[in-house]
Amino acid sequence: MSSTLGFIAQYLRTVPLSVGFAALLIITSIVTGTIGDFVYSDPAEETWGAGVATASNGQWWTFVTALVIPGDPAQLVAGVLLSLVLLGTAERAMGARRVIASFLVTGVLGLVVGVFFQWIGSLAGEWWAAGTSLDLTLDPLTPIVGSLLTASAFLSALWRRRVRIVTFSILLMFVLYDGDSSNSYRLSAAVLGLVLGRLLARRGEPVAPQRSSHAEVRVLLATIVAVTAVGPVIALINPDGFGPFAAASELFRTFPDAASTTAECAGATSASCVHQLALLSLAGPGPLLLTFIPLVLLLVAAWGLRKGRRFALWLAVLVNIAFALLAWFSLDVMQTLQTEGAGGPSLDVVDYVVWLGSAVVVPIVISAVLVARRAHFGIRAPREALIRFTLVSLVSLVALSVLYLIVGWLTLGSYVPDATLSQLTADVFRRFIPVNFLGTTGHVMVPRDELTRAVFHWVGPLFWAIMVAGILRVFAATDQTVRVGDPQRFRALLKRGGGGTMGWMGTWPGNVYWFSADGEAAVAYRVINDIAITMSDPVCRDDRATQTIREFADFCDANSWTPVFYSVHPQYLRSFDDLGWQYMSVGEETLMHPVTLDMAGKPWQKVRQALNRGIKEGVTTQWLSYDELTLSQANQINAISEAWVSEKELPEMGFTLGALEEIKDSDVKLMLALDPEGMIQAVTSWLPIYRDGVPVGYTIDFMRRADGSMNGTMEFLIASAALAMQKDGIEVLSLSGAPLASKPLAAGEEPPAPTVLTGLLEFLAKTLEPAYGFSTLFRFKAKFNPTYETIYMAYADPLELPAIGAAVGKAYLPTVSAKEAVSLVRTLAAKK
Known part of the structure; x- marks a missing residue:
């Protein structure tokens, strides 16, 4: 414990500027009162926050004050930690003077550029700019990110590549799936940091793109696939986000109340009831896990892509294509519900195109890129490993399907609406596919018997758990x-x-x-x-x-x-x-x-x-x-x-x-x-x-x-x-x-x-x-x-x-x- 504390103390002594900025964040949060606000304080934002509104009012100081005042306690904690770690890394890499310069240049210009494009976009009626033009932002993370990307030019090639790939992946994920103004400002600061770093370091790095090694391409594509997996979860956490890809989270929304839905739809066949029953069949921890199976598979595929596995490439392609098809069907259903007056979301033509572009086109584009770059993923699993995986998967699927059929047949009378054996058989494949995607196809039915509900809910997640374990074993197999x-x-x-x-x-x-x-x-x-x-x-x-x-x-x-x-x-x-x-x-x-x-x-x-x-x-x-x-x-x-x-x-x-x-x-x-x-x-x-x-x-x-x-x-x-x-x-x-x-x-030799x-x-x-x-x-x-x-x-x-x-x-x-x-x-x- 003492050695750890000694190491931390020694590190902090090497980054006095970063320690000072962390202390400044604490002081400004106390002075402005944001340290006690768990949501943004309107007076603090209106006085110190940067945005189109304050810029239009002539409050130009906000382009500086927004960089040194955290908006809430959570941002204060994040700002202090990232100051000590990320800003400290920048300080050790390029010195205090360059950190001060990069902090001000990337921070201020990052806000100015971001606010300028918001203002232009809102005048043109662009939906994202119009939706965020009233935002006022307090964000000390913007200059920290800009300084880190500036410092990346002073790092070794290995660390430079890692810092840039990881940072831009995280920034793009939040910009595309969350869309908050602060995320766009951070992205602007990061881009400016790259330019400033090139000027300060004067390494003479070639501007023309260089040929990537296998490792670089694998990491880049794996990161893209991972972002498309984590992004919808980010959008789900913030349902009010304005990210252009936030629509993907609609495939993972919550479920209706069980008692009221089964009572109202016990004999109904309307599209609304069918859709509500389909969502109801997802209620519970097992079906909730099943809902996120596509995202889990994408994360697993990203892991395999990083290792150069050909099996992971085809897994990612397959999941993305399935994602695109299922999303198209799901979004088409929403439009159908709207036309039937079933209370679906009101979508104009532009919004609908954006939904399709985010949930359908993006997976197809990613699949095309993966196929085009398949030469970088030449590691094939041994034949024995593939045979073993196939056999285990098929046996598991058949065994769990038979289990569901037997239990369902024994308690057939407990289903709502009433079900026949043929309908039960047709329902088997639905137990293994997220019903939120295919919720309105076929005869939707929900069992009331507890044992049947347990099997109904858990055969799918159990099968996919076996599949994921098998896929990881295939990735680990080497010849x-x-x-x-x-x-x-x-x-x-x-x-x-x-x-x-x-x-x-x-x-x-x-x-x-x-x-x-x-x-x-x-x-x-x-x-x-x-x-x-x-x-x-x-x-x-x-x-x-x-x-x-x-x-x-x-x-x-x-x-x-x-x-x-x-x-x-x-x-x-x-x-x-x-x-x-x-x-x-x-x-x-x-x-x-x-x-x-x-x-x-x-x-x-x-x-x-x-x-x-x-x-x-x-x-x-x-x-x-x-x-x-x-x-x-x-x-x-x-x-x-x-x-x-x-x-x-x-x-x-x-x-x-x-x-x-x-x-x-x-x-x-x-x-x-x-x-x-x-x-x-x-x-x-x-x-x-x-x-x-x-x-x-x-x-x-x-x-x-x-x-x-x-x-x-x-x-x-x-x-x-x-x-x-x-x-x-x-x-x-x-x-x-x-x-x-x-x-x-030896005599006189020092250790x-x-x-x-x-x-x-x-x-x-x-x-x-x-x-x-x-x-x-x-x-x-x-x-x-x-x-x-x-x-x-x-x-x-x-x-x-x-x-x-x-x-x-x-x-x-x-x-x-x-x-x-x-x-x-x-x-x-x-x-x-």
Whole structure:
């Protein structure tokens, strides 16, 4: 708690201007009295608010005062928070002087431009301008939005794009579906902010539109689809809104009273009664949820579009077309009701065209744009996932339909008006479609029996809940099939050179492979929750590292994955700098150099003691591959490994930590420690490091010792391996990486400045130490007097760090059971 408060205090000290504006809002709300008004105060608006009326009266000061006085308590709270966050972001990005300039320019001109167009439109009789020309606005959010968009020009390309897309999406949604004057002023200020930002930043950004990447197009179209889903809800919340698309909310209005409607329409067939009964059938939480199913499906489709899913594209197209057809029918019904004198809304020709344009034409246009841009959504779900989704959907639909028919047939006499079995059968499809859309088609009937009403109301929402869950599973399905020949191609590139000391881990099960177009480079990776985690360094020549990383990132972009290079070495950091990526330390690799190895001196005393003891007790070593083991030796290794695993209640880790299956590779070497009777006392596995087809190094992976083996057996085995490699001229021996470890500081060396990320890693290291002993292992490796090399995780997007952390955790513990998870928590709690 104290650290959080300290962080907030430190942040506020960096944005004094924004803090001052937040304080000014509080003061002006107290002075003008708006702090106690939960609706706009007429005197305050008439004196300080901006609008056509005050401008016409010569109250030009209102173009300034409207920017610093909140209209009500809710706007005060929003203004203070957004001042500290959004205006603070602008202040940190471009400095206090530019913020003051952008605040005044975008705020004042935003109001002036907005009021001018309202005045011109009202004179011309334009319906929106005429309906809002009497509005008086107090809105400090207008200059905040303008300043934020101005500051976006000073941000990195990634953040600049995000700020602009999110801000304009929200602004357009409120302008189109709510239509309040303040929304149009904010939009004007935002546009002015873009222009002012270009002038102030002088980046020389090209005015001509640039070709968008897959990610940009996906985010943009997903945002448009999401806006069309959320927009009608905004319009529904404010039924008096003047937004041009506000008519869409008419498809989601409230329902008539149940008792009076069933009594009045018990035998009637007029259009009014049929319509009222149709709306009545929606009364209740279940039908209310069913009413919003099209919007939910659009939000789900928007999520899939962001991920580049072709299935999401066709879902969005289908829902939008259905939306357009159903809206056309619904609006046509309203016109029919009006002509019958049934109390429907009075619509003139222009209003009616606007209704159709908002509820019908817009979905069709969106569908056309999606189809035209379908090349950006090339990620197809695996065939098995589509088959499973189809079967589950059909079975659910049939089962719920049969359930409704059976219950309805048993209580057929409870329906109002009276219903027949054929009418009940025809009514089945209506249970799965919002009745507010199709409320006047067919024989509308409502059951009075409680059980029947429950089934009547809930089979539809239940079916669509199953559908939505199934759609999300289809979006999550990825084809992780390893193509025939890929492992062999990857091994061939590894043997030519590249991949680093941990490159051979890329051959392990669970990895799939990307190859460059010319076949000269490769990356081993695995996709977890749309995070593509690579295994160690890219496998390529050193001079094409940047190109390989960029090409792999483009491949991930095409598949809507977030690329993460895990356990990469320092020589690649320059490539990530060139690409604008960020990176952080995830551990330390311990290295020995057998060619220059000398075990003399006090630092090697413990290792020499283990060597001498092993020789004295007759322990010998054997260097071979798993294929060369005798049956007895293979069984012994299996038994040692099983005993080691069974003694631990904790889940066995994977990813960069190999297990029994990984040592069975014919290219992987084993070093055995044998007692005088030939029984295995300990075993280590060594992953090869190749250059030009010849092993030049080895990395330790698998380490197991038998119960009752000699103390120091593992030190004996590693030292023996190092001496054997020295004789063979091996250049490097890696004791592998120690996760979450920090290398010891040299004399006089200062530790790096702490950051939020380093603090998090230190916390994780201390938390997991009781369970997995990372620090203990690191100290064990220090006995061999190694050199240290930091290994890094490189990533393009810092906002994805939480998802990256979860994916890395899943990679290390992919199959953790509930029992193992409980054991892990118990171990961590017991040893704190």
